[in-house]
Amino acid sequence: MSISIQGVTKRYVRRVAPGSPPSVTTALDDVDLDIEAGQFVSLLGPSGCGKTTLLRMIAGLVQIDEGRIMVGGKAVDSPRRDLCMVFQSPSLLPWRNVLDNVAFPLELDGMPKAQRHQTARQFLRLVGLDAFAEHLPHELSGGMQQRVGIARGLVRNPAVLLMDEPFGALDAQTRETLQADLLRIWDQTKCTIVFVTHSIDEALMLSDRIVVLKPRPGRINRIIGPAFRADRLHQDVRLHSAYAGEQAVLRELLREEVTA
Numbered sequence: 001m002s003i004s005i006q007g008v009t010k011r012y013v014r015r016v017a018p019g020s021p022p023s024v025t026t027a028l029d030d031v032d033l034d035i036e037a038g039q040f041v042s043l044l045g046p047s048g049c050g051k052t053t054l055l056r057m058i059a060g061l062v063q064i065d066e067g068r069i070m071v072g073g074k075a076v077d078s079p080r081r082d083l084c085m086v087f088q089s090p091s092l093l094p095w096r097n098v099l100d101n102v103a104f105p106l107e108l109d110g111m112p113k114a115q116r117h118q119t120a121r122q123f124l125r126l127v128g129l130d131a132f133a134e135h136l137p138h139e140l141s142g143g144m145q146q147r148v149g150i151a152r153g154l155v156r157n158p159a160v161l162l163m164d165e166p167f168g169a170l171d172a173q174t175r176e177t178l179q180a181d182l183l184r185i186w187d188q189t190k191c192t193i194v195f196v197t198h199s200i201d202e203a204l205m206l207s208d209r210i211v212v213l214k215p216r217p218g219r220i221n222r223i224i225g226p227a228f229r230a231d232r233l234h235q236d237v238r239l240h241s242a243y244a245g246e247q248a249v250l251r252e253l254l255r256e257e258v259t260a
């Protein structure tokens with residue numbers, strides 16, 4: 001499903017004490033962005049540039065002040081079944097086993113138990129955890145828990161997967177494995193992915209396009225389509241001749257923002 005962000009502005013208004021003048025933060029200012037169906041797009045930028053706000057607005061979780069966001073040709077004004085969000089912490093239900101955690105959204109939809117378990121097992125297989133279906137969340141590593149979170153996100157077959165630093169809390173080795181898994185899953189499911197990250201390397205490894213944002217107010221600074229995007233499913237893109245150059249460009253863009 002395509003995503004079209006048209007002239008989107010978001011202001012947060014805070015009043016420290018009743019009657020005090022409001023303090024306004026313009027988190028995003030007149031942002032335009034078009035994402036084709038099936039693309040993998042990363043949002044990259046320094047802290048406070050509005051990445052999470054933009055993602056939550058696409059998900060229908062944060063109200064848009066000006067402009068509009070169309071997903072699959074329909075304006076987003078509330079959370080939708082065909083859009084799914086995956087957070088840094090998977091927030092699994094600790095008393096439910098892995099299978100029932102993944103099946104939970106289907107239970108909310110009223111799907112009968114046998115059918116939802118069958119569907120949940122299919123997605124557990126996709127994330128490589130079918131052998132852990134009966135385990136409780138605390139019996140799994142952080143990386144495995146995040147895989148459960150991804151399986152739960154995918155179980156309703158969303159057309160759009162919105163991911164907010166999903167691997168930010170993981171060690172480097174686990175993170176790399178999950179990045180490779182995510183690319184494989186993306187290739188199999190053909191869903192559109194919008195992925196928030198602080199990591200230049202993660203953005204380069206995963207994305208068709210990297211949207212670099214700048215803060216105060218949040219705006220798009222540059223959009224980069226890595227030269228090796230067609231190869232990234234099959235080989236380590238860090239070995240590509242263009243990798244170091246693109247990494248340097250992104251580093252420079254982020255450094256400019258931090259210095260500013």
Ligand SMILES: Nc1ncnc2c1ncn2[C@@H]1O[C@H](COP(=O)(O)OP(=O)(O)OP(=O)(O)O)[C@@H](O)[C@H]1O
Nearest residue numbers: 012013014025027046047048049050051052053054
């Ligand atoms: N609920 C809120 N109320 C007030 N201000 C907010 C709220 N949420 C975000 N902001 C402000 O909006 C701006 C953008 O925040 P946002 O979390 O979208 O940025 P971010 O790029 O995701 O940051 P980070 O990388 O640190 O997670 C920041 O200045 C933040 O302080």
